[in-house]
Amino acid sequence: MLKRCLLLLLFLCLQPSFAWASSTSQPNTHSYTLPNGLELIVKEDHRAPVVTVMVWYRVGSIDEPNGMTGISHMLEHMLFKHTKHLTPGEYTELVARYGGRTNAFTSYEYTGYYQEYEASRLPLALELEAERMANLVIHEDEFYREAKVVHEERRQRTDDNPNALAWEKFSAILRPGTGYAHPVIGWQRDIEGFAPSQAQAWYEQWYAPNNAVVVVAGDVEAEHTAKLVQQYFGALEAKPLPHRPKPQLAPPAGERRLQLKLGVQVPTLLMGWNVPSLATAENEKDFYALLMLAGVLDGGYSARIERHIVREQQLAAGAGASYQGIAREDGLFTISATANPGVSLQTLEAKLLEEINTLAKTPPSQEELERVRAQVLANKVFSQDSVCGQAMELGYYAMANIHWQEAEKFADKLANITPEDVSRVAKQWLIPERSAIAHVQPQVQEEE
Amino acid sequence: MSTSRLSLLLAIALMVSALIGIAMYTNSEVKPTPELEEATVVFPTSLEAIEDHSEAPAMEIQTWRTEAGTKVLFLPTEQLPMVDFRLTFNAGSARDGQLPGLARLTNAMLDQGTQALDVTALAEAFENIGAELSLDSHRDMAVAALTTLTDEPILNKAVDLFTQVLSEPSFPEENLNRLRTRTLQQLKMQQQTPGPQLSRAFQAALFKEHPYGHPAIGTEESLNQIDVQALKRFYHTYYTAANATLAMVGDLDRQQAEAISEQLTASLPQGEAAPELPPAQIQTAEAVHIPFNSSQTHITLGNQVVGREHPDYVPLFVGNHILGGGGFSAILMDEVRQKRGLVYGIYSTISPMAAAAPFTIQLQTANHNKDEALTLTLSLLREFVEKGPTDKQVALAINDLTGSFALGTASNSALVGQLSVIGFYDLPLDYLSELYEALQQVDAQAIQEAFAKHLNPEALVMASIGPEAPKEEILHEQDE
Numbered sequence: 001m002l003k004r005c006l007l008l009l010l011f012l013c014l015q016p017s018f019a020w021a022s023s024t025s026q027p028n029t030h031s032y033t034l035p036n037g038l039e040l041i042v043k044e045d046h047r048a049p050v051v052t053v054m055v056w057y058r059v060g061s062i063d064e065p066n067g068m069t070g071i072s073h074m075l076e077h078m079l080f081k082h083t084k085h086l087t088p089g090e091y092t093e094l095v096a097r098y099g100g101r102t103n104a105f106t107s108y109e110y111t112g113y114y115q116e117y118e119a120s121r122l123p124l125a126l127e128l129e130a131e132r133m134a135n136l137v138i139h140e141d142e143f144y145r146e147a148k149v150v151h152e153e154r155r156q157r158t159d160d161n162p163n164a165l166a167w168e169k170f171s172a173i174l175r176p177g178t179g180y181a182h183p184v185i186g187w188q189r190d191i192e193g194f195a196p197s198q199a200q201a202w203y204e205q206w207y208a209p210n211n212a213v214v215v216v217a218g219d220v221e222a223e224h225t226a227k228l229v230q231q232y233f234g235a236l237e238a239k240p241l242p243h244r245p246k247p248q249l250a251p252p253a254g255e256r257r258l259q260l261k262l263g264v265q266v267p268t269l270l271m272g273w274n275v276p277s278l279a280t281a282e283n284e285k286d287f288y289a290l291l292m293l294a295g296v297l298d299g300g301y302s303a304r305i306e307r308h309i310v311r312e313q314q315l316a317a318g319a320g321a322s323y324q325g326i327a328r329e330d331g332l333f334t335i336s337a338t339a340n341p342g343v344s345l346q347t348l349e350a351k352l353l354e355e356i357n358t359l360a361k362t363p364p365s366q367e368e369l370e371r372v373r374a375q376v377l378a379n380k381v382f383s384q385d386s387v388c389g390q391a392m393e394l395g396y397y398a399m400a401n402i403h404w405q406e407a408e409k410f411a412d413k414l415a416n417i418t419p420e421d422v423s424r425v426a427k428q429w430l431i432p433e434r435s436a437i438a439h440v441q442p443q444v445q446e447e448e
Numbered sequence: 449m450s451t452s453r454l455s456l457l458l459a460i461a462l463m464v465s466a467l468i469g470i471a472m473y474t475n476s477e478v479k480p481t482p483e484l485e486e487a488t489v490v491f492p493t494s495l496e497a498i499e500d501h502s503e504a505p506a507m508e509i510q511t512w513r514t515e516a517g518t519k520v521l522f523l524p525t526e527q528l529p530m531v532d533f534r535l536t537f538n539a540g541s542a543r544d545g546q547l548p549g550l551a552r553l554t555n556a557m558l559d560q561g562t563q564a565l566d567v568t569a570l571a572e573a574f575e576n577i578g579a580e581l582s583l584d585s586h587r588d589m590a591v592a593a594l595t596t597l598t599d600e601p602i603l604n605k606a607v608d609l610f611t612q613v614l615s616e617p618s619f620p621e622e623n624l625n626r627l628r629t630r631t632l633q634q635l636k637m638q639q640q641t642p643g644p645q646l647s648r649a650f651q652a653a654l655f656k657e658h659p660y661g662h663p664a665i666g667t668e669e670s671l672n673q674i675d676v677q678a679l680k681r682f683y684h685t686y687y688t689a690a691n692a693t694l695a696m697v698g699d700l701d702r703q704q705a706e707a708i709s710e711q712l713t714a715s716l717p718q719g720e721a722a723p724e725l726p727p728a729q730i731q732t733a734e735a736v737h738i739p740f741n742s743s744q745t746h747i748t749l750g751n752q753v754v755g756r757e758h759p760d761y762v763p764l765f766v767g768n769h770i771l772g773g774g775g776f777s778a779i780l781m782d783e784v785r786q787k788r789g790l791v792y793g794i795y796s797t798i799s800p801m802a803a804a805a806p807f808t809i810q811l812q813t814a815n816h817n818k819d820e821a822l823t824l825t826l827s828l829l830r831e832f833v834e835k836g837p838t839d840k841q842v843a844l845a846i847n848d849l850t851g852s853f854a855l856g857t858a859s860n861s862a863l864v865g866q867l868s869v870i871g872f873y874d875l876p877l878d879y880l881s882e883l884y885e886a887l888q889q890v891d892a893q894a895i896q897e898a899f900a901k902h903l904n905p906e907a908l909v910m911a912s913i914g915p916e917a918p919k920e921e922i923l924h925e926q927d928e
Contacts (some may be wrong), residue, residue: 006906047525047527047528047858048854048857048859049733049854049858050854050855050858081577084915085491085492086491089782089786092776092777093777093844094492096774096776096844096847097844097847097848097851098498098847098851099847099848099850099851099852099853099854099855100851100852101776101852101855102776116855117851117854117855118499118502118852118854119850119854120499121496121499122498123494123497124492124494124495124498126494127491127492127493128492131491131492139713145786145787145788146789147789147804148789148790149789149791150791150792151814152744152789152791152792152793152812152814155744155792155812155814156744156745156792156793156812159743160641160742160743160744161640161641162640162641163640172568178466187453218622232494263639263640263741264637265636265637265639265640266633266636266637266640299575300575301559301571301574301575302568302571302572302575306571308570311567311568311626311628314626314629315631317629317633317634318630321565325924333680338633338637340629340633341629341632341633369573370576371575371576374575374576374577374578375575376578377578378580378596378597379578381528381529381530381597382530382580382595384528385528385530385859385861386859386861388859409611
């Protein structure tokens with residue numbers, strides 16, 4: 001249960017083709033901006049006496065310069081340690097004392113912290129987050145001990161998992177020349193070289209009310225919540241933030257290929273295309289059409305990849321497509337698959353590309369589009385079942401600078417997408433010059 | 449419907465999970481009052497404004513038995529126009545018999561075609577109305593679940609389709625062959641990372657010949673022996689109305705709920721409830737190691753304790769929370785991670801099952817730290833069993849556990865999970881309130897006595913994986 005909220009986030013990141021859809025028409029969502037620039041979004045949901053409080057900072061691994069990769073994540077760990085008014089252990093003890101759960105996450109574009117409680121604990125949650133926003137204390141010995149923990153985390157997540165390692169290496173060519181090319185957890189050499197002063201500088205640069213969004217969801221009253229946020233965060237001072245250029249669509253990076261021999265037992269194919277996001281699309285319609293394209297390819301067990309590649313041709317044991325169009329910078333369209341015995345990655349790749357080419361030539365049926373929409377509409381309701389999930393969504397949009405009111409229109413706008421639109425974006429964007437493809441093969445051939 | 453597919457994509461999902469670095473922190477150092485930085489500042493100031501108590505969850509669970517003999521647990525929640533159905537059959541891998549993987553494959557085959565619809569037509573029919581079917585198989589339970597909107601035509605259609613899945617699966621041979629191939633590929637993928645291999649070795653060492661001892665996914669040999677006849681036999685034996693429990697949570701009235709419970713169970717196979725499993729035995733000390741080329745050594749250790757039916761379960765439950773279960777405020781996390789940086793994660797768990805209740809500790813550490821981390825972990829366990837927790841640790845754990853009850857019952861999906869467990873394990877309908885009350889009665893002495901009585905730290909089963917085994921004598925070394 002502890003990790004459920006994080007699993008929801010992972011789902012949002014993995015399945016953005018549906019994640020966006022679960023935003024819903026809510027008269028019970030309210031947003032505020034404090035004079036110091038802090039944004040607050042409150043989602044009232046009175047079904048159960050619980051509350052989720054999150055603080056999202058607009059800083060993630062894409063902001064990290066060379067030599068400091070992973071510092072956002074390292075700093076996230078330090079926020080559970082020492083602050084001006086809390087010695088190490090007191091934060092987690094207070095959360096436990098009041099029956100709460102807490103955790104945090106770092107991604108390419110954001111760092112987020114959350115607490116979940118019985119609803120009356122709202123003021124405590126806010127006060128603790130205000131303390132962490134302004135009063136972090138980094139001690140040298142604690143920092144170096146924690147760097148060891150992060151090193152263990154990297155071993156566990158990446159170094160001992162060949163698929164994770166493959167993804168890390170693939171990511172380095174997927175969006176070359178951008179902050180997405182290094183891993184969120186950081187290169188090992190950087191983790192080994194971390195200094196407390198780097199984390200301190202990173203904190204001072206980015207942890208400020210005008211670079212943060214507070215999201216509160218649950219059995220709370222919006223106006224009252226806004227007053228509490230003003231009470232605890234109102235005195236914090238805005239900081240000058242580094243200039244961030246306006247996001248714009250990158251020109252094609254050229255066709256990229258990677259051959260990897262790693263400790264996998266099952267050959268794996270990774271494909272990605274650099275495509276517009278909602279933030280960088282010159283034509284907003286492309287965003288919705290790409291979402292629909294991902295839905296037609298992989299929006300369920302009856303969608304094309306499952307049906308054609310996995311079931312009819314039996315080329316892959318598993319395969320999936322996804323479009324990450326909610327992003328601070330460019331979007332990404334990915335397809336990945338694990339090959340069945342006797343199927344070469346060349347064949348698997350060719351057949352998956354054939355699915356795309358077919359769609360580029362022949363628009364999908366109206367029925368397929370309707371099926372994607374039906375799932376989107378049902379998900380709008382299902383996603384309201386989780387208070388934590390609703391808070392996650394609101395924060396996720398905010399980090400991509402998408403207003404929640406805009407997100408509410410997604411489902412309606414998707415309804416305007418025609419089969420021809422889907423065909424057009426497949427033809428226009430999923431092209432070789434915008435693609436990166438990795439073949440991940442076992443290190444040792446099974447047959448000598 | 450997507451679960452089986454997602455489970456296969458897990459390996460792919462894992463690589464994307466590098467997107468998210470999760471901090472898991474804890475420190476159980478209990479300080480009576482926050483340190484005062486300045487004489488006049490008391491932090492946090494908000495404590496005066498918040499409730500210091502929590503309440504037992506009030507769940508008015510309704511229950512009845514369908515004509516076919518299925519026990520039903522129902523909780524109406526009307527705020528959202530949706531409903532969750534969760535059918536659990538006493539048909540998990542413990543019922544595999546001589547064919548490991550049979551229970552899991554039978555479960556996975558339910559959505560691969562019915563008498564009326566082939567696999568794709570069935571998937572389209574669910575997806576056309578946005579209904580979500582999910583299938584899952586554990587050691588005790590086989591699960592078939594449905595989440596759907598409750599608008600009348602959609603609800604009726606979804607329930608009709610769900611009934612077909614439950615009552616008229618056709619088990620097409622070509623689909624069995626495809627799922628078999630997929631499972632064999634999953635088996636290979638399990639060889640890529642330490643975790644699944646370790647888990648399999650530990651289960652085997654802890655349960656030996658017991659029905660919980662073999663891998664639920666199956667083996668290469670057993671998977672190749674499973675045919676359509678075996679699936680059908682398993683289905684007709686274990687997917688019976690008498691062997692099922694139905695949990696329902698959502699926007700239905702009692703009349704609708706009763707009608708749907710009848711419809712879902714009327715055409716299930718006829719048969720008996722599955723016989724009770726033999727109780728798992730406490731094992732003598734044993735260490736197994738799997739050589740593997742990884743940068744970390746993973747270690748799991750434990751033995752049988754007692755489950756929910758035993759009066760000592762609640763003290764064990766609270767004790768486990770203090771020792772290593774309460775992630776953020778547990779002794780093991782504090783000492784092994786927080787104070788020494790030896791691990792990213794270390795947890796202890798008690799898993800009450802139908803015929804066993806294993807207590808386990810799991811940790812992963814850099815190869816060169818394996819002996820130090822294991823020695824420390826064992827000495828912490830020994831000290832805990834010998835001396836028990838402090839009163840402050842107990843008070844904090846009780847606050848944490850009782851205070852978070854509201855979170856465990858806050859959504860339809862959480863509730864349907866609770867109802868399922870209550871129904872499947874024959875717990876009283878007010879189990880959660882009973883547990884809530886019982887938690888508050890636990891003290892340090894009860895915890896120490898329960899641990900001393902049920903867990904011998906000198907007789908643990910240990911499995912490890914990594915380039916080299918930890919020194920075995922650590923297991924038997926008496927702490928000072």
